[in-house]
Amino acid sequence: MLQDLVNKIREIPPLSASAMRLMRHAGDEDFGPDRYAAVVEQDPALTMNVLRAANAPALGIRGEVTSVRRAVALLGARTVLGIALGTSCPVVFNKALAGYEAGRGDLWKSSLFTAAAARALSERCKTKLAPDTAFTAGILHDIGKAVIAEFLADRTTALVGAVSNFEEASFSDAERALLGADHAEAGYVLGKKWGLPESLLAAIRHHHQPALADISHRPLVYCVHLADITAMSAGFGTGADALRYRLDTGYKNLFDLDETALADVILTAQMEFERLAEPLAGE
Amino acid sequence: MDTIILGVGDYGVSNKAGGGIKTYALGSCVALILYDPRKKTAGMAHIALPDSSIRKERAASKPGYFADTAITSLIAAMSRLRGDSRRGLVAKLAGGANIMDAEGTFSIGSRNVAAVNDLLARHGLSPLAQDVGGQFSRTVTVNVDTGKVTLSSPGRKDWEL
Numbered sequence: 001m002l003q004d005l006v007n008k009i010r011e012i013p014p015l016s017a018s019a020m021r022l023m024r025h026a027g028d029e030d031f032g033p034d035r036y037a038a039v040v041e042q043d044p045a046l047t048m049n050v051l052r053a054a055n056a057p058a059l060g061i062r063g064e065v066t067s068v069r070r071a072v073a074l075l076g077a078r079t080v081l082g083i084a085l086g087t088s089c090p091v092v093f094n095k096a097l098a099g100y101e102a103g104r105g106d107l108w109k110s111s112l113f114t115a116a117a118a119r120a121l122s123e124r125c126k127t128k129l130a131p132d133t134a135f136t137a138g139i140l141h142d143i144g145k146a147v148i149a150e151f152l153a154d155r156t157t158a159l160v161g162a163v164s165n166f167e168e169a170s171f172s173d174a175e176r177a178l179l180g181a182d183h184a185e186a187g188y189v190l191g192k193k194w195g196l197p198e199s200l201l202a203a204i205r206h207h208h209q210p211a212l213a214d215i216s217h218r219p220l221v222y223c224v225h226l227a228d229i230t231a232m233s234a235g236f237g238t239g240a241d242a243l244r245y246r247l248d249t250g251y252k253n254l255f256d257l258d259e260t261a262l263a264d265v266i267l268t269a270q271m272e273f274e275r276l277a278e279p280l281a282g283e
Numbered sequence: 284m285d286t287i288i289l290g291v292g293d294y295g296v297s298n299k300a301g302g303g304i305k306t307y308a309l310g311s312c313v314a315l316i317l318y319d320p321r322k323k324t325a326g327m328a329h330i331a332l333p334d335s336s337i338r339k340e341r342a343a344s345k346p347g348y349f350a351d352t353a354i355t356s357l358i359a360a361m362s363r364l365r366g367d368s369r370r371g372l373v374a375k376l377a378g379g380a381n382i383m384d385a386e387g388t389f390s391i392g393s394r395n396v397a398a399v400n401d402l403l404a405r406h407g408l409s410p411l412a413q414d415v416g417g418q419f420s421r422t423v424t425v426n427v428d429t430g431k432v433t434l435s436s437p438g439r440k441d442w443e444l
């Protein structure tokens with residue numbers, strides 16, 4: 001079974017060079033809009049997607065936006081990065097997740113909400129946590145679901161039952177019992193193949209068990225852990241696994257978060273999701 | 284079937300024969316369903332948070348998002364369709380699931396359910412039936428002809444309320 005997962009990961013194409021470059025510079029203050037636009041302009045597919053987003057009716061811009069620089073300025077760096085990531089690997093974000101009973105686009109919406117929540121949560125972190133890195137990690141955290149979903153097909157009832165009956169402590173445990181690896185581990189292997197930086201790899205690998213992360217990565221990993229739970233709570237899960245996990249209350253050492261602050265995070269994420277969802281809809 | 288689909292924070296009403304109102308993947312959100320059996324009129328709100336005081340502007344543009352503003356808006360919309368106030372209304376609740384949290388800060392669903400029950404009582408209503416809590420996300424549909432509520436969740440057989 002593990003060999004099947006490895007083969008499956010081998011089939012998934014790399015992220016585009018432009019997405020990789022933008023990601024590497026996320027949150028880098030020296031990397032201004034001009035340099036951002038220069039990366040976009042070198043990638044015809046991304047240029048088209050960015051211009052289309054800038055001309056989306058939701059933005060309400062009068063007149064046609066034809067310059068990449070202006071589009072980047074209008075959309076903002078984070079949105080452009082979101083477009084680059086979301087469109088650079090459609091076999092990951094845009095496919096239905098069989099075993100989770102999630103439709104086409106559900107993983108993308110869930111990832112986008114998680115990204116928005118992670119950005120909002122980064123402000124509540126007691127140590128310094130770059131909002132754009134939190135956003136990027138939120139987009140990428142569940143890529144492993146696209147790897148393992150087809151191997152869970154027709155097993156949804158058994159997986160869900162195992163967690164409901166307390167045979168397994170979480171949906172991840174049920175995945176491991178069935179496949180030998182869970183979506184977090186599969187995502188980590190895929191992310192490694194893509195050449196993602198260590199911090200993002202840690203966020204992907206440990207987002208359901210943040211205490212296992214190296215201490216230097218914990219603020220980001222706990223941020224994504226909480227953002228993922230926020231997304232599932234707000235109705236942006238990916239079907240069968242939604243809410244079938246455990247919260248690690250160790251986040252309290254790293255985040256200032258009470259009920260009111262959490263409500264504010266949910267609302268802020270919802271509004272950012274609504275703002276981004278249309279320009280980032282893809283096709 | 285002529286079905287109205289509600290997103291997060293939306294509410295809707297219908298008295299269309301053969302119609303329905305549906306909302307997907309509630310998570311910790313609560314679907315409040317109101318029904319008038321005599322006039323065969325149904326209403327539903329997809330409520331995400333208990334209290335609108337955290338962001339008044341949002342409550343103005345999406346009253347269905349918060350329990351307090353959702354209930355008043357939904358009752359008002361029902362009244363416009365039924366030509367009556369609260370008399371003869373039946374309420375049902377679904378959703379309000381939670382992540383496993385030993386300390387409760389993330390028990391968002393429980394807080395939503397408590398808020399909706401509290402507000403219903405203040406409006407002189409109490410839920411006839413509720414399917415709330417647990418660790419899974421529900422999709423909910425109300426049938427306008429019968430007031431019957433159908434629930435579904437991945438990996439489970441559909442059930443009724």
Ligand SMILES: [Fe+2]
Pocket residue numbers: 141142183184207208228
């Ligand atoms: Fe996950």
